[in-house]
Amino acid sequence: MTKASRSKSASARDDEDSTRARILNVALQEFSRVGLSGARIDAIAAESGFNKAMIYYHFGSKEDLYVAALEESYRRVRQSEDELHIDESLSPEPALRKLVGASFDFHAAHPEFIRMVMSENINQGEYIRKIPALRAINRSAITLLERLCQRGIADGVFRADVDPVDLHMSISALSFYNVSNRHTFSFIFERDLGAPEVHAARREAVVDTILRYMRAT
């Protein structure tokens, strides 16, 4: 959508939101694509249909815009996760199976988020530290796992000695790597991770890995 095609009928407040939102959307794409140092304000201006002055008017600096984009991408993750309701009526094993599969699918569906996180780790977490709100946003995932573990332990189907944060880390690692390292892995092992059969097989392996890890011995 070019700037010319934007509706001009909204209120001033809506216009302001719309301008900010549009710039933020484009910025998120750009930072995700090439990282903080690789991103170009010129490119964000051109793609958003505004000029550079507008970006500085709304966001102050390139770094502040990056922080806003980083926060926005974590917020979207949370929103997507909230839409996934792990039914408490499901028994623990199928519930965990569903949750791990959803995590794998989510990562696969949001490469731009994975790239933002990679970027920020390249930055050694310098900017995420400026957004304390992100802690609360992410820790709901742990609460969910804690309850699930408790139910599974009570039912005798899960082992009792697993730390939920550790479990979360394993699920994330297996889901994340598949997207984050796609290019180098695909090249080296000549296996196209994007191919549907490969993708499906990998999904099964990941779910299976976690389920076996949790299974009471």
Add this chain to the structure above:
Amino acid sequence: MTKASRSKSASARDDEDSTRARILNVALQEFSRVGLSGARIDAIAAESGFNKAMIYYHFGSKEDLYVAALEESYRRVRQSEDELHIDESLSPEPALRKLVGASFDFHAAHPEFIRMVMSENINQGEYIRKIPALRAINRSAITLLERLCQRGIADGVFRADVDPVDLHMSISALSFYNVSNRHTFSFIFERDLGAPEVHAARREAVVDTILRYMRAT
């Protein structure tokens, strides 16, 4: 070591190697620290004790220098891996346990390699594709796993339906994430992944995850 402190007594050929090697070392650090777009030729020149012209004389361009650094960092990985001899006299389970632990330790010990790989995935693998030799370098890891799987299946301790590349991917994912996502994860979950107890516990969890995955049912 500053340029002034370098020995001047070596032959011309040695000097050339030394110059190239020194620039390459510094470049590897710089690219690993901030990625291709974040790296500064000025910084590499200053840190190596040479000037920019020397870098262009030996490597041609910033991108060519990056490719050389990328190749060098993969070569070092291989070298380290070669030093790990998985004793064929070990029975399959202890051997796999040792191999996974070594992979975890290796990743933890070489954050600069992990950062190079992250960087290159941000670049969508554009530069690694120019180094076909890297395929051979990495696939020896698969051969090792294949033999190990075969022995374990023959002994009846490993399941028979696991693809070695898939297994390699899981081991890498769990080892890699621990380093690659250290900053964001540590911040969000307020768990210092660098702390010795946390590190050791995570190592155990990773080894255990893979062992349970492979165990014959």
Add this chain to the structure above:
DNA sequence: GTCTATAATGCGATAGAC
């Protein structure tokens, strides 16, 4: 709020001496 024009500097790359 939004634009054009431009300042100010950063940065990859090279010329030319030794």
Add this chain to the structure above:
DNA sequence: GTCTATCGCATTATAGAC
């Protein structure tokens, strides 16, 4: 092979008009 000096463009950021 190595240096100094500098080119030339890219890029962040701002001034000032509307």
